[in-house]
Amino acid sequence: MRKICLSRKALEEKSKKDEWFSSLQYLNANINDLLISNSFLDSASEFCYMDNLAINALEWKVDKPSDFAIKGNSKHITKALGWFTDIPISIKDKDGKIVKATGNFTHIDNGEPEPMLCLGMTWIRKVQGVLDPNKNQFRMKLHGKAYIIPTFSKALVVKNLPKEEQDQASADSSFSSLTGDRDLKKSV
Incomplete structure (x- = not known):
């Protein structure tokens, strides 16, 4: 669970940096x-x-x-x-x-x-x-x-995530889809 929180925090910080860059x-x-x-x-x-x-x-x-x-x-x-x-x-x-x-x-x-x-x-x-x-x-x-x-803007360059972060992102999306499915079954 701690790893998921760190991934979200890292994504939020990246989002702030991307927002600054795009401005x-x-x-x-x-x-x-x-x-x-x-x-x-x-x-x-x-x-x-x-x-x-x-x-x-x-x-x-x-x-x-x-x-x-x-x-x-x-x-x-x-x-x-x-x-x-x-x-x-x-x-x-x-x-x-x-x-x-x-x-x-x-x-x-x-x-x-x-x-x-x-x-x-x-x-x-x-x-x-x-x-x-x-x-x-x-x-x-x-x-x-x-x-x-x-003036002009520069497009963001998206770099490939390291394998560990790709695996974590995949695990995060699987986790959220599993809990989403479970919540869906509860509400039916």
Whole structure:
């Protein structure tokens, strides 16, 4: 019985993570001449951050060292490796005009296979941004001008469960169908 409870808890946590992932709106952003296609707006995070691959590609050194941990929107806790301040982010609006807005970014090591940039709520508020995932756009105001930035969502990648979890999921569904059958017989 304990194993069933753990499976349900794990499924609930996975569901929360999937819900967070599906709420992200991606956009194409440039820092200097580096296109970071894995850039996203995360209204659930206060921090803006860049990963090791982006920092290494830009050949930057940390502006300000840091020594704290960041707990993201999953169970994963990441150590902040430093800060970068007043970094200009370039994005294109729907008419192809390049818009630049600066931000402060935490340097993290997340082990991702491609450069990543997260624009969190501090940056979103700075540009008076409003996410509209239904229209795949991000509206922002900068220096008195309004811009509409096209965004997109990424589909969830479903990984195969390990054999043990597949067996447990099968046992869980068999258990619920057995109890359901038993309850049905009782009510007849």
